[in-house]
Amino acid sequence: MAVNKYSRQREAIKEYLAHTKEHPTADTVYMNIRATYPNISLGTVYRNLNLLAEQGEIIKLNCQDGSDRFDGNVKPHYHFLCNNCGRVHDIEMESIDHINKIAGAGFDGKIEGHVTFFYGVCPDCMRNE
Amino acid sequence: MAVNKYSRQREAIKEYLAHTKEHPTADTVYMNIRATYPNISLGTVYRNLNLLAEQGEIIKLNCQDGSDRFDGNVKPHYHFLCNNCGRVHDIEMESIDHINKIAGAGFDGKIEGHVTFFYGVCPDCMRNE
DNA sequence: ACATATATAATAACAATTACTATTATTCAT
DNA sequence: ATGAATAATAGTAATTGTTATTATATATGT
Numbered sequence: 657m658a659v660n661k662y663s664r665q666r667e668a669i670k671e672y673l674a675h676t677k678e679h680p681t682a683d684t685v686y687m688n689i690r691a692t693y694p695n696i697s698l699g700t701v702y703r704n705l706n707l708l709a710e711q712g713e714i715i716k717l718n719c720q721d722g723s724d725r726f727d728g729n730v731k732p733h734y735h736f737l738c739n740n741c742g743r744v745h746d747i748e749m750e751s752i753d754h755i756n757k758i759a760g761a762g763f764d765g766k767i768e769g770h771v772t773f774f775y776g777v778c779p780d781c782m783r784n785e
Numbered sequence: 786m787a788v789n790k791y792s793r794q795r796e797a798i799k800e801y802l803a804h805t806k807e808h809p810t811a812d813t814v815y816m817n818i819r820a821t822y823p824n825i826s827l828g829t830v831y832r833n834l835n836l837l838a839e840q841g842e843i844i845k846l847n848c849q850d851g852s853d854r855f856d857g858n859v860k861p862h863y864h865f866l867c868n869n870c871g872r873v874h875d876i877e878m879e880s881i882d883h884i885n886k887i888a889g890a891g892f893d894g895k896i897e898g899h900v901t902f903f904y905g906v907c908p909d910c911m912r913n914e
Numbered sequence: 915a916c917a918t919a920t921a922t923a924a925t926a927a928c929a930a931t932t933a934c935t936a937t938t939a940t941t942c943a944t
Numbered sequence: 945a946t947g948a949a950t951a952a953t954a955g956t957a958a959t960t961g962t963t964a965t966t967a968t969a970t971a972t973g974t
Contacts, residue, residue, distance in 0.1 A: 661920050661971050682961085697923045702962065704921095720847050720900055724961090734888060739897070749891040752884045759863060759903050762878040768868070768905035771849055774888045776897035790940050790951050811931085826954045831931065833952095853930095 665689070665696050666704045673714050673728030679735070679744035681723050719744065720773045738778035745778055794818070794825050795833045802843050802857030808864070808873040810852055848873065849902045867907035874907055 668689050673680075680688070686701045705726055709716040715727040720737050725744055727735075734747040752772070760767045777785075797818050802809075809817070815830045834855055838845040844856040849866050854873055856864075863876040881901070889896045906914075 658919080659972095663921055663970080665922075695923065697925095699924080699963075700922060706963095718847070718849050718851055722847055722853070724851070736888070736892060736894065736896070738894070745892070745894070747888050747892045749888050752881075752887055755881045755884065755901070756903065758881055759865070759876050759878050763865060763874070763876045763903075764908040765865065765867070765874070765911055766906040767865070767903050770901055770903045772884070772899055772901040774885065774892075774896050774899045777895040779893040782894055787951080788941095792939080792952055794953075824954065826956095828932075828955080829953060 660707075663704075665693060665700050666708070668692055668696075669701065669704050670708060670713060670728070673726055676728070677746065679717060679719075679725040679727055681725055685726065717744070718771075720775065734772055734774065736774045736776070736778065738781055739775055740777050740781040743778060743780075747774060789836075792833075794822060794829050795837070797821060797825075798830065798833050799837060799842060799857070802855055805857070806875065808846060808848075808854040808856055810854055814855065846873070847900075849904065863901055863903065865903045865905070865907065867910055868904055869906050869910040872907060872909075876903060 669685060672685065672688055678684070682702055682705055683698075685705065686696070686698050689696050689701065705714070705716070708714045709726070712730060715730055717725045717727055717735060719725050719735075721742060727746075729746065732751075734749055736745040736747050737743075738745065753770075756767045756770060759770070798814060801814065801817055807813070811831055811834055812827075814834065815825070815827050818825050818830065834843070834845070837843045838855070841859060844859055846854045846856055846864060848854050848864075850871060856875075858875065861880075863878055865874045865876050866872075867874070885896045885899060888899070
C-alpha cells in the first residue's frame, strides 16, 4: 500500500469522528456510517480506523474498560471514563508531563511518555442522582 | 456463586502471580500452571483470574498494547510498558494523586482516580543497544 | 480513455474470551 | 467418618472482536 487514494468511505469516517464527542468504538462507527453508506463493510471501517490512527489523523484509545475507542480530536488532551454510564469524556487540562520525571526517579530505563485515564462520575450522571 | 470454596488450581494461580514480576497474560498463566497441573483448563484460569481480580487479590492490567495482564502485587504502584521488548515493569514512585486535582479543575464531574501507564525503553533494552 | 494501483464489499479465518455441562472436590452438619 | 448440598473443574462448544482473502469497483496519472 504505497500512497493513499481518496475514498468516500474513509472520508465519511474521518468526517464523522471530527463531529462527534462520543469516542465511539469501531462497531459504533460502522453503525453510524451505514446511515449514509448502507453497504459499507465492517472490514473497511476497521481498516480505515487503523490507517487513520497510524497516520495520526485520529487517535485510537485503548480504554480502561477493555474496549478500543476512536477520537477525532488529535490535540493533546486527557480522557475520563465514567464508572456509571461508561462513556468517555475529554478533559482539557494543563500538562502533567512532569510525572514522567517523577516516574524516572525510581526507574532505570528511559521514560518517553505516559497514557493516563481518569475515572469517576461524569457531569451528566452526577445530575441524575 | 455464593461463597468461595477452596481449590488447588486457584491457589496455584495466586501463588504463581505472587512470585513472578512478569505481568503475565492469561495464556501465560495457563502455560505455567500446567507445569504442576497438566490438565487444568484454560477456562478455569480465566475464571479464577477474573474472580481474584474482582476480590482485589490480584490486579488486572488493561495494558496499552491491548493485552490483559495480571499482577500479584496489589500494593499501589505504577507500570511501565517497554516499546522495544513489550514487557511490563513495576515502577515504585511517589504518589502522583495530585493530578486528579489538576484534572478536576477543567472538569465538572467527580474524579475518583486515575490509571497511568508509562512507556519508553526498559533498563534491559537500554543495555542491549 | 487507458493502464496501473489502491480500496471496497462480502466472506472466511482467526484469536481471545466466555458459556455450557457432566463430573469431581470441598464444605458442613450430623 | 458419612452423606447431602453446592461450588469448582475439565473439556468442549459458542461467542465476540478483529484481521485476512479475493474478486470487483474506484481513483489517479498519462
